[in-house]
Amino acid sequence: MPVLSVDGLTRTYAGAERPAVQDVGFALDRGECLGLVGESGCGKSTLARCLMRIEDADRGSIRLGGHEIARLNGRRLRPHRRKIQIVFQNPTAALNPKLRIADSLLDPYQQLGQGAKLTHFAYTSRDAYIRRLLEAVELPAELAGRYPHELSGGQRQRVTIARAIGIEPDVVVLDEPTASLDVISQGAVLDLLDGLRTSLGLSYLFISHDLAAVHRMSQRVMVMRGGEIIDRFAANELFAEDRHLYTKELISIF
Numbered sequence: 001m002p003v004l005s006v007d008g009l010t011r012t013y014a015g016a017e018r019p020a021v022q023d024v025g026f027a028l029d030r031g032e033c034l035g036l037v038g039e040s041g042c043g044k045s046t047l048a049r050c051l052m053r054i055e056d057a058d059r060g061s062i063r064l065g066g067h068e069i070a071r072l073n074g075r076r077l078r079p080h081r082r083k084i085q086i087v088f089q090n091p092t093a094a095l096n097p098k099l100r101i102a103d104s105l106l107d108p109y110q111q112l113g114q115g116a117k118l119t120h121f122a123y124t125s126r127d128a129y130i131r132r133l134l135e136a137v138e139l140p141a142e143l144a145g146r147y148p149h150e151l152s153g154g155q156r157q158r159v160t161i162a163r164a165i166g167i168e169p170d171v172v173v174l175d176e177p178t179a180s181l182d183v184i185s186q187g188a189v190l191d192l193l194d195g196l197r198t199s200l201g202l203s204y205l206f207i208s209h210d211l212a213a214v215h216r217m218s219q220r221v222m223v224m225r226g227g228e229i230i231d232r233f234a235a236n237e238l239f240a241e242d243r244h245l246y247t248k249e250l251i252s253i254f
C-alpha cells in the first residue's frame with residue numbers, strides 16, 4: 001500500500017479563471033522519492049499546501065497511511081499531522097528567530113510527537129533528542145544553544161530538515177528545499193536528504209523548478225504545467241523519445 005495516495009485533487013483560488021491545481025493524482029511508495037517539476041506558477045506550492053492541509057482542496061482525495069485526510073479538521077486531523085511534514089524553500093522564514101535551535105527542534109515533538117512510538121529519534125531526554133537530531137543532519141552539537149541568525153543558510157536549512165524528520169513522519173514534502181542556497185550548499189543538502197531517505201525509510205515528494213535536481217534525487221518524476229500533471233516517467237526514462245514536448249523543453253534548458 002502506498003504511504004500517500006492522491007486522487008483528483010483540485011484547488012481553485014477565489015476569482016481565478018482556472019484551478020491552480022487540477023485533477024492531480026499520484027501514489028508515493030515507502031522509501032521512494034517522487035519528483036515534481038514545473039516552472040514558477042504552475043501550482044507546485046499550492047499542491048504542497050493542500051497535501052499539508054494548510055489549504056483546503058475543493059475536491060479530491062488525500063490518503064495518508066490508508067486514512068482519508070482531505071476533509072478532516074481539528075481534533076480528527078491532529079493524529080495524522082505527524083505523518084506528513086514539509087521543508088520549505090526559505091529556512092529563515094520557517095524558523096522562529098526568537099527561539100534557540102534546541103527549542104526549535106523540540107517544538108514539533110512537543111506539539112505532535114509525544115505519545116508517538118519513535119524509533120530512530122526515541123525521546124530519552126531533551127539533550128539526547130537534540131544531540132541525535134543535530135547529528136542526523138550533520139551539524140555540530142554546539143549549535144543547539146544558538147539563534148537562527150547565528151547560522152549559515154545551509155545550516156538553517158539542515159535545522160528545518162531535522163525539525164521535519166524528528167517526529168518520524170512517513171512522508172516529507174520538500175518544497176524547493178535548496179532554492180535559497182548557494183550551489184555548494186545545494187549539493188550537500190541534496191546528498192544529506194538522499195542519505196536520510198535511505199537510512200530512515202522516508203518517502204519524499206520533491207518539488208522543484210530544477211529538473212536536474214529532481215532527476216538526481218528521484219526514482220520517478222512528474223511534470224506539472226498549468227496546474228495539471230502532463231507527463232510522468234521513471235527517472236531513467238527522462239531522455240526517452242516519447243517524453244512530452246514540454247518535458248523536452250525543460251531538458252533543453254538544464
Ligand SMILES: Nc1ncnc2c1ncn2[C@@H]1O[C@H](COP(=O)(O)OP(=O)(O)OP(=O)(O)O)[C@@H](O)[C@H]1O
Pocket residue numbers: 013014016020038039040041042043044045046047209
Ligand atoms: N493565495 C493565493 N491566492 C490567489 N492565487 C494564488 C495564491 N497562491 C497562489 N496563487 C496562484 O495559483 C497559481 C499557482 O501558484 P503556486 O504558488 O502554487 O505555483 P508554484 O509552481 O509553486 O510557483 P513558484 O515556484 O513560483 O512558487 C499561480 O497562478 C498563483 O498566482
